[in-house]
Amino acid sequence: MKANLRVGMSQGVNLTPQLLQSIRLLQLTAPQLELELRQALERNPLLEQEEPEDEAAEDTAAEAAALDAAAWDELPDPAFLSGGSAGAGGDEDGMLRIADGESSDPRLRLLRLLALHWDARDLPVAAWWLDQCDDRGYLEQPLDVLLDAARDAFPARADDVGMLRQRLLHGDWPGMAAADPAECLAAQLRALPADATRDLARRIVAGHLDLLATHDAGRLAAATGAPIDDVRAAMAMILALRPHPVQAPAADVHEHIVPDVVVRHAGGAWRVALNRRGAPQLRIAAHCERALAGSQHTALRGLLEEARWLVRGVAMRNDTLLRTAQVLVERQSAFLAQGPEAIVPLTLREVADAIGVHESTISRIVSGKYIQTPRGTFELKRMFAVRLEGAEIAGTAVKAMVKRLIDAEPAHAPLADDVIAGLLARQGVRIARRTVAKYRDQLAIGPARARQRLATRQARQECV
Structure with missing residues (x-):
């Protein structure tokens, strides 16, 4: 037997419990953070709640948190979030073991579900496809273009x-990554038990979606050669499907939105601040810290370290959230002032580069976070926008x-x-007719013929 000695170098990050806690704090929404901190107050006697006007401890914690920012951003991005290689070792990513609430980001929720039964090598490709989908689950660009881009990426x-x-398309959320509504509906129909009604419904979706939109059972019966009662049953089956593939998370009926960031316009500039209401401001009790300065009591020293990491982790979360929101408001000031038509293309990477953190950090900090603005309260991720292909x-x-x-548009001539x-095009925006149809479908607006029929029906009802 011959023994070989090999020398090699590898780079990695040790996911300590403290760093995992910091990541979990980063992802918490405002209500979740409030619950976490109140539980910490009850559990750790070395913590105490600050008075609202006392900000000195928070500033000190923020300075200490800045020293740990590098360690935060050196954390490996989960394979199914980064779109990178899963690694030859196939070790489970530490991020998958972090317990947290259900994300409002459909991409994250679906990827976590896929991670339970998909091969780890396939998850980066799945993440790439989901990146190409809009909030409803449809592909943003033509399928042939995306297939070429996917082959170049992988x-x-x-x-x-x-x-x-x-x-x-045919997985846990049938219709996900569909190119159009017909493909989405066909995928959902395929998941149903096979029978004559389903077969007829699939024929209607495949070739007569325009007639289905008018709810004209007679014309559908003539087009398909099926009895009108069978057509009505098939129409009912199709109309029972979801109009888009994204499934909403289960929501508490008592749930209400608590904004994490508040924006206002004053003195000719946009002011960004964290919402301090609700979550208690914690600090380490000074007398306890002094008493434990030279103590060797293992249990109490452990509580002190836990308290320090919690205070520092919250400061890191708040600092990252505030800097991210400031960049978003700066880049999307026209959107806040003029409305949705003024929103500019903006990606996670651009914001990450602006504040000097990893792209995955931005992904985590905006997930499930809300911003209160003069235009209303909405998720931070709404301030990101995909660039229209071939345009600025x-x-x-x-x-x-x-x-x-x-x-x-005129009601009588949609x-x-x-x-x-x-x-x-006259306004300098050149898009194809099918792109207009896609956006119209996303807005739940029918085609011109359907809108005209609706306007005519409403006019007749007014006359009666």
């Missing part, structure tokens, strides 16, 4: 990227323009999709 998996999208404008802004044009595309 050259070693070039033959598998299309198959993995199909797994998403965000898809969200174009969607708002489509809605404005439809809202202002605008067709190609007409809307032409009007937008």
Whole structure:
């Protein structure tokens, strides 16, 4: 037997309990953080609640937290969040073991579900596909364009990227990563038990979606050659499906939104501040810290270290949240002042580069966090926007323009999709008719013919 000695170097991060706690604090929403801190007050006698006007301890904790920011950002991004390689060792990512509440980000919720039964090597590709979806679960760009981009992003998996999208499409959330509503509905129908009604429903979705939108059972019966009663049953089955694949998280009926950040316009500038109401401000009791300075009591020293890490972790969370919100408000000031049509393209990476942290840190800090603005209270992630392909404008802004044009159209002569595309082209925004149709579907607005019928029906009812 011959023995070999090999010398090698590898880079890694030790996920200590303290760092895992810091990550968990980063992801907590305002109500979750308040509950966490009140439980800590009851559990650890070395902690005490600050008076609202006492901010000295918080400033000290923030300075100490800055020293640990590098360790925070050196943490490896979970394989299914970063879109990178899962690693040859196949070790379970430490982030998967962090217990926290259900995220409001559908991408994170689905990826956590997929991590239970998907091969770890497939999760980065699944994450990439979900990155290409809008908030409703539809692909943002044409499928052929995305397939080419996926093969470029994962050259070693070039033959598998299309198959993995199909797994998403027919997986835990049927219809996810669908190219259009027809593909979404077809995927949901495929998940139902096979019978004659389902087969007819699949035929209608595949070839007669325009007739389905008019709810005209007679024309559908003529087009499919099926009895009208069977057509009505198939229509009822289709209408019972979800219009989009994203499944909303189970919500508490008593749940109310507590903004994490408050924005106001004063003195000609936007002011950003954390919402200090609700969550208690904690600090370590000074007399306890002095008493334990030279103590060797193991249990009490452990409580002191736990208290220090909690105070420091909360300061890190608050500092990261505030800096992220400040960048978002600065970049999207036009959106706050003028409305959705003024939103500009903005990505996680751009914000991460602006404040000097990892992209995954921004992903965690904006998930489930709300910002209160003069335009209302909404999730921080709404201030990110995908750039429209081949243009310097965000898809969200174009969607708002489509809605404005439809809202202002004459009731007796609604605008067709190609007409809307032409009007937008005059404003310097060139998009295809099918893109207008996609945004219109996302806004739950029917086609021009359906809107005209609705307007005619309403006019007749007014006359009666």
